[in-house]
Amino acid sequence: MARPLLVIAFAGCLLPAACSPAGTGKVSLVVYSPHGKELLSDHEVRFEARFPGVDVKWLDMGSQDVLDRLRSEKNNPQADIWWGAPSDLFEQAGEEGLLLPYRPGWAEAVPTEARGSGNFWYGTYKTPEVIAYNSALLKPDEAPGEWDDLLDPKWKRKIILRDPLASGTMRTIFCAMILREMEKTGSAEGGYRWLRGLDANTKDYVPNLTILSQKLARREGWVTLWNMPDIELQRARYDYPLDYVLPAGGVPVVMDGIALVAKSEPRPEAREFYEFVTSGPSLVRAAREFFRIPARTDISPSELPSWIARTPIPAMPLDRGLLRKHSREWMRYWDEHIRHKGDSGDSGG
Amino acid sequence: MPMSVTRKSALLLILPVFGLLLWLVLYPNLFVLWKSLVSDNRFTLAHYAAFFSSPSQVEALGNSLFISLGSVLLSALIGVPLAFVFHRFDFPGRRIFAALASLPVLLPPLVGVIAFLFLYGESGILTRGLQVLLGLSEPPFSLRGIPAILWVHAYTMYVYFYLFVSAALKRLDESLREASLSLGASRTRTFLRVTLPVLTPAMVGAALLTFMTSMASFSAPYIFGGGVRVLSLQIYNSKLNGDLEMALVETVVLTLVSLLFLVLLQRYEATGKYRAVGKGASPSLRPLRGKGLRLGMAVLGISAVLFLLLPHLTLVLISFSQDGTWTTQILPPRYTAANYGRLLADDRFLEPIFNSLKMATLATAANLVFALAAGWLLIRKKLRGRRLLSALTLLPWALPGTVVALNLATTFSVSDPLQARVLLVGTFWILPLAYFIRNIPLVVRAVQAGFEQLDPNLHWAARSLGASWFYSLRRILLPLLLPAAAAGSMLAFVTALGEFVSSIVIYTVDSRPISVEILSQLRQFNFGSAAAYGVFLILMIAAAFLLFGRALDERHRPAGQ
Numbered sequence: 019m020a021r022p023l024l025v026i027a028f029a030g031c032l033l034p035a036a037c038s039p040a041g042t043g044k045v046s047l048v049v050y051s052p053h054g055k056e057l058l059s060d061h062e063v064r065f066e067a068r069f070p071g072v073d074v075k076w077l078d079m080g081s082q083d084v085l086d087r088l089r090s091e092k093n094n095p096q097a098d099i100w101w102g103a104p105s106d107l108f109e110q111a112g113e114e115g116l117l118l119p120y121r122p123g124w125a126e127a128v129p130t131e132a133r134g135s136g137n138f139w140y141g142t143y144k145t146p147e148v149i150a151y152n153s154a155l156l157k158p159d160e161a162p163g164e165w166d167d168l169l170d171p172k173w174k175r176k177i178i179l180r181d182p183l184a185s186g187t188m189r190t191i192f193c194a195m196i197l198r199e200m201e202k203t204g205s206a207e208g209g210y211r212w213l214r215g216l217d218a219n220t221k222d223y224v225p226n227l228t229i230l231s232q233k234l235a236r237r238e239g240w241v242t243l244w245n246m247p248d249i250e251l252q253r254a255r256y257d258y259p260l261d262y263v264l265p266a267g268g269v270p271v272v273m274d275g276i277a278l279v280a281k282s283e284p285r286p287e288a289r290e291f292y293e294f295v296t297s298g299p300s301l302v303r304a305a306r307e308f309f310r311i312p313a314r315t316d317i318s319p320s321e322l323p324s325w326i327a328r329t330p331i332p333a334m335p336l337d338r339g340l341l342r343k344h345s346r347e348w349m350r351y352w353d354e355h356i357r358h359k360g361d362s363g364d365s366g367g
Numbered sequence: 368m369p370m371s372v373t374r375k376s377a378l379l380l381i382l383p384v385f386g387l388l389l390w391l392v393l394y395p396n397l398f399v400l401w402k403s404l405v406s407d408n409r410f411t412l413a414h415y416a417a418f419f420s421s422p423s424q425v426e427a428l429g430n431s432l433f434i435s436l437g438s439v440l441l442s443a444l445i446g447v448p449l450a451f452v453f454h455r456f457d458f459p460g461r462r463i464f465a466a467l468a469s470l471p472v473l474l475p476p477l478v479g480v481i482a483f484l485f486l487y488g489e490s491g492i493l494t495r496g497l498q499v500l501l502g503l504s505e506p507p508f509s510l511r512g513i514p515a516i517l518w519v520h521a522y523t524m525y526v527y528f529y530l531f532v533s534a535a536l537k538r539l540d541e542s543l544r545e546a547s548l549s550l551g552a553s554r555t556r557t558f559l560r561v562t563l564p565v566l567t568p569a570m571v572g573a574a575l576l577t578f579m580t581s582m583a584s585f586s587a588p589y590i591f592g593g594g595v596r597v598l599s600l601q602i603y604n605s606k607l608n609g610d611l612e613m614a615l616v617e618t619v620v621l622t623l624v625s626l627l628f629l630v631l632l633q634r635y636e637a638t639g640k641y642r643a644v645g646k647g648a649s650p651s652l653r654p655l656r657g658k659g660l661r662l663g664m665a666v667l668g669i670s671a672v673l674f675l676l677l678p679h680l681t682l683v684l685i686s687f688s689q690d691g692t693w694t695t696q697i698l699p700p701r702y703t704a705a706n707y708g709r710l711l712a713d714d715r716f717l718e719p720i721f722n723s724l725k726m727a728t729l730a731t732a733a734n735l736v737f738a739l740a741a742g743w744l745l746i747r748k749k750l751r752g753r754r755l756l757s758a759l760t761l762l763p764w765a766l767p768g769t770v771v772a773l774n775l776a777t778t779f780s781v782s783d784p785l786q787a788r789v790l791l792v793g794t795f796w797i798l799p800l801a802y803f804i805r806n807i808p809l810v811v812r813a814v815q816a817g818f819e820q821l822d823p824n825l826h827w828a829a830r831s832l833g834a835s836w837f838y839s840l841r842r843i844l845l846p847l848l849l850p851a852a853a854a855g856s857m858l859a860f861v862t863a864l865g866e867f868v869s870s871i872v873i874y875t876v877d878s879r880p881i882s883v884e885i886l887s888q889l890r891q892f893n894f895g896s897a898a899a900y901g902v903f904l905i906l907m908i909a910a911a912f913l914l915f916g917r918a919l920d921e922r923h924r925p926a927g928q
Contacts, residue, residue: 048876054891075876078887082607083871090776096793096875154694183607225589228889228897229481235694236490252892256691346609353604354423358594 047287049076050084050279051101057308061295068294072287081107081186088116088279097279098288101295104186105134105141105273106342112138118278122293127316131338132273139277141313142296143304146246146331147191147270152234154259162241164265165195169215177216178239180230181223183349187245187272192352193345194270194336206348213352218360231258245272250309268334273313380740385752387737388759391804395774396622396762403615414616427596428620434516434588434597435581435628441521442577443570446528449671454536458665464672465533466912471675472526472858475682475865475901477885480586482678482898483510483519485685492681495697511593519587522675524580526858527573531816534854535569538820538847568819571632572812579625579764579808585868598624599767606769618770625765629758679905686898706895710903719884720903726878727863730802734810734859735852737803742814742848746823764808768868772801776873798878801869806859813855817848857915861908 051058055078062074079087081103088097088111100108100117111117112134119137132141149168151161162168168177182188195216196209221239224230227248233239235258244262252258276296278288294300301312302321311326319327403414418424453465474480485491487510494506501507510518539562547557588597598621605614686706688699710716741760744750763771779791791797821844829839845852867882874883881904888897 046876052890055887056891077874077876077879078890079871086872090773090780090872091792093781094790094793183604222593226889228892228894229484229590231892232481232484232894233490235691237695238489256892258691259694350608350610353608354421 044071044073045285045287046073046075047099047285047291048097049074049099049101049291050079050087050097051076051099052079052081052084053102053308054078057304057310060303060307061300064300065291065294069287069290072290074291080184082184085111085116089114092116095279095281098281098285099291100277100279102142102274102276104190105131105139105275106338106345107186108134108139108275108277109342111277112136116280118280118284120278120289120292122296124296124314124316127314129313129315132275132313134275134277139275140296141273142276142301143247143274143310144313144331145187145272145274145311146264146333147187147194147243147272148246148249148262148264149241150234150244150249150260150262151241152237152239152259153261155237155240158261158263161261161263163263164267165198168219168241169212171219173219173241175219175221176240177220178222178224178230178233178242179220180227180242180244181225183353184225188243189345189349190270190272191243193341193348194334196344196348197337197340198334200340206344206351209348210351210356213356214360217356217358220360223357231260235259247309247311254309264329264332266332268332270336271331271333274310380744381750384737384740384744385756385759388756388807391800392759392762392807395771395778396766398778399615399770399774400619403612403619406612414612417613418616418620423596424601424617427598427601427617428624430513430595431582431598431621432624434513434520434584435578437517438520438524438581439574439577441517442525443528443574444525445521445675446525446573447532447570449525449668450529450532450536452664452668452671454533456664458661458668460665460669463913464669467676467909468672469526469530469857469912470679470905470909471523472530472861474523474678475882475885475904477586477867477882477889478682478685478897478901479678480519480590482682482685482901483522484590486678486681487515487518492697499697510591512591513595515591515593516584516587516595516597519591520577520581520584522678524577525675527576527580528570530854530858531569531573531813532566534813534850535566535816535820537850538817539565565820568816572816575629575632575761576764576809576812578628579761582621582625582765583767585767585769602767603769618766621767622762622765626758626762629761629765633754633757682898682901682905686895686902688895690893690895703895706893706899709893709896710899719879719881720907722878723864723880723882724907726799726802726880727860729799730806730863731810731856731860733799733803734806735814735856737807738810738814738855739845739848739852741811742818745811745815746818746821760811761808763804763806768805768866769872771805772869772872775801775804792873793875795875795878797873797875798870798880801873802859802863802866805866805869806862809862810852810855810859813851813858814848817851820851821847853915857911861911864907864911865904 049058058076058078062076065074066072077097084097084100084103085107088095088100091097100111108117117138121137122140125133125137125140128141134140149162149165162170162173167173180188182192192213195212196206199208199212200206202208222233224233227244230242230244231252234242246262246264249260249262253260276292278284278292296314298314298317298321301310301314301317304310305312305322305326311331312322404410404412406413449468453461453468474482486493487508488494489506489509491510494508497503497507498505543561543565544557547561548554552560583599584597585599585603588595588600589603592600598617602614602617602621605611605617684699685693687702687704689701689703689705692701693699741756745753745757745760747753750756766774775797776792779789779797781788782790791800825843825847826839829843830836834842865882866880867886870880870882871886874880881900885897885900885904888894888900
């Protein structure tokens with residue numbers, strides 16, 4: 019009779035047995051990380067060559083997703099290591115008891131802002147946020163050189179941004195702009211005014227980086243805001259016509275970090291992995307191959323790629339405490355009262 | 368009628384069916400409802416007051432309603448005529464295109480929707496093509512806002528109408544139509560008074576699925592909305608911003624709207640007056656007389672399907688185009704097989720495909736068994752709690768995939784037999800379970816529509832002739848239910864194969880599905896490889912459709928043809 023039904027029923031009984039993971043006798047180490055397949059597999063291969071008894075398994079996801087996941091898995095933690103997120107996410111996770119304190123051997127080699135409270139996390143890479151543009155459309159001296167240049171009416175309908183609610187990078191940039199205006203006026207109102215000006219020039223907010231870079235390459239927009247390593251990587255790997263400006267007045271720099279996940283029986287191999295990926299050679303490799311600027315200051319500049327020395331990063335001072343306290347409220351206000359209110363977007367269809 | 372046997376067999380089904388629904392569907396929902404009404408351990412309506420006093424929330428609610436009703440209308444306008452073209456008339460190429468017409472229900476996650484952008488977006492193939500053709504300085508249109516969402520919804524959701532109505536047409540009793548015509552009724556009158564009523568259960572089922580899918584739809588408003596507020600996006604944004612209470616309230620409101628639609632439509636189904644008195648003879652396809660007519664129908668049907676497959680074809684194009692080179696041209700300037708090469712060179716390439724196949728198969732098998740049991744109960748008009756049962760089986764559809772996954776993750780995060788909680792988080796089983804729950808409405812609806820058209824007297828006739836309950840099920844009921852059951856299972860299978868929104872929340876190291884792998888490729892800017900993965904998924908889905916479709920056609924070709 020019903021052949022397809024039989025096939026389904028049959029396959030349903032057989033498949034799980036046939037495909038269940040075979041016991042390899044290796045210790046599995048699970049890493050949650052937003053650092054991307056290429057950087058992750060690179061480190062996985064090198065770590066497993068050094069520690070043949072360990073099988074590193076990583077899941078590649080956004081840093082906000084990692085936090086969500088750790089929360090929902092609190093009673094049955096799956097991950098051993100959380101590798102990669104802006105410092106404030108780690109601080110939050112530390113407070114919620116999701117992390118295990120650990121002091122790496124190189125703890126003294128990073129500046130204080132790269133040392134998490136309670137040793138819950140330590141800084142790995144510094145990620146500067148920059149102004150990016152389509153280099154086939156604009157010459158370097160034509161691109162907006164400072165943050166305030168973005169508000170110039172000549173960029174009307176030429177800016178495309180990633181949706182800031184979903185993106186840690188964009189949130190950092192928006193909040194940094196509010197903090198900057200707050201210093202001048204003492205209230206968030208000036209920052210909101212600035213963001214309103216930006217919204218008026220913004221043609222569209224897009225959900226992810228891939229769509230953003232496609233739209234930029236296809237000339238739907240000319241200018242965007244994003245982080246430096248991603249643009250470098252994309253340019254180097256795929257010839258995208260992209261370039262960026264580091265505003266001399268200062269750029270927000272995100273401190274990326276690493277942490278051990280709280281477990282009732284933590285694996286000793288997790289510490290090995292922690293130390294391995296933050297070792298001098300690994301950081302040099304990440305800088306050369308993946309454009310990551312190390313947080314550690316004890317690495318000889320001659321080993322690092324020359325662009326790091328060539329491009330000094332004018333870090334913008336950020337009041338982290340204020341940022342953590344207000345970012346939710348600011349972003350909610352932006353979503354309700356500023357997004358698409360500058361009547362530049364053509365949301366009418 | 369042997370009542371005692373009926374009661375006993377019904378009871379055997381009622382317990383597990385209701386038990387499963389209460390445990391896996393109702394329980395997590397009540398959990399969410401309770402959470403939305405409680406603050407600091409006290410009952411409060413404050414969250415709801417905040418929702419209804421916010422103009423942007425009310426606007427989102429209105430938009431969601433409008434978009435969902437519009438999607439139902441547009442999907443019906445495409446799906447129903449298409450079903451008639453392919454299942455009432457015979458012409459060359461009919462079979463293969465009839466199967467292909469079901470394909471759009473599953474655009475591969477993420478990349479599929481992006482294919483729309485490359486087709487109809489501001490710099491899309493059609494947009495730029497028209498712009499050049501007409502010599503315009505600005506793009507003639509851009510896929511944005513509410514019209515864009517409706518466009519994408521109609522494009523993908525017509526398949527519910529197409530499949531359900533096709534299944535019903537296969538079971539349509541031709542003698543009814545002939546009787547009507549021979550009694551002097553006009554063709555129009557026959558269509559309105561005979562054919563259409565028989566199709567009603569299928570149409571109601573499709574309308575419900577379309578409405579609920581639109582309410583919970585995420586990618587279309589997210590990528591094409593251009594700032595249009597809808598409830599599903601509000602939930603996502605609230606959650607991202609850490610406003611969990613507001614996200615819960617938005618979830619409850621969305622669920623209630625979907626349930627309201629369900630209650631309204633329930634009046635039009637299952638009243639028993641649409642039952643076909645089947646004599647086992649399936650309707651034959653009408654061979655078209657006249658070469659011109661044959662050709663015309665073939666051209667109409669095939670070009671409609673090709674148009675509906677344009678996003679899929681675009682995806683194939685992207686998968687062969689060299690990353691980064693397609694910028695200002697109408698079509699990609701350079702082609703390469705490197706995107707596929709990069710996939711095949713990865714030794715983890717097959718892992719997500721196997722994972723998805725395994726989990727989709729498990730979930731669908733469970734769905735089918737469950738749907739047969741639930742459908743058997745749902746056609747009993749006298750069964751107490753039938754309406755509740757019907758509502759419960761549809762409830763998962765009213766919930767956005769994210770919510771289903773979150774509910775599971777919350778409810779099954781610890782083992783606590785007293786609270787009926789089992790530890791599933793972080794295990795292989797949680798994803799197949801999520802797929803199973805999400806597809807309950809799909810398969811139950813399809814099977815129920817099949818049962819509605821079935822004459823239960825056939826079963827009783829078999830029983831009175833001495834057949835056992837199981838024998839009647841196997842030899843009479845199942846074969847007659849096959850078109851409907853296969854249509855539902857097939858949809859469930861391909862939906863699970865490419866499922867993204869739930870998977871992303873609860874997948875584990877050992878159960879990474881295809882959709883998560885596509886996301887991973889996209890995150891690395893491997894746009895071409897992500898598209899290539901999407902193409903693999905399309906091929907798997909097409910194979911599934913052709914296989915199921917062929918099996919169906921063979922079974923239902925009347926003897927001697």
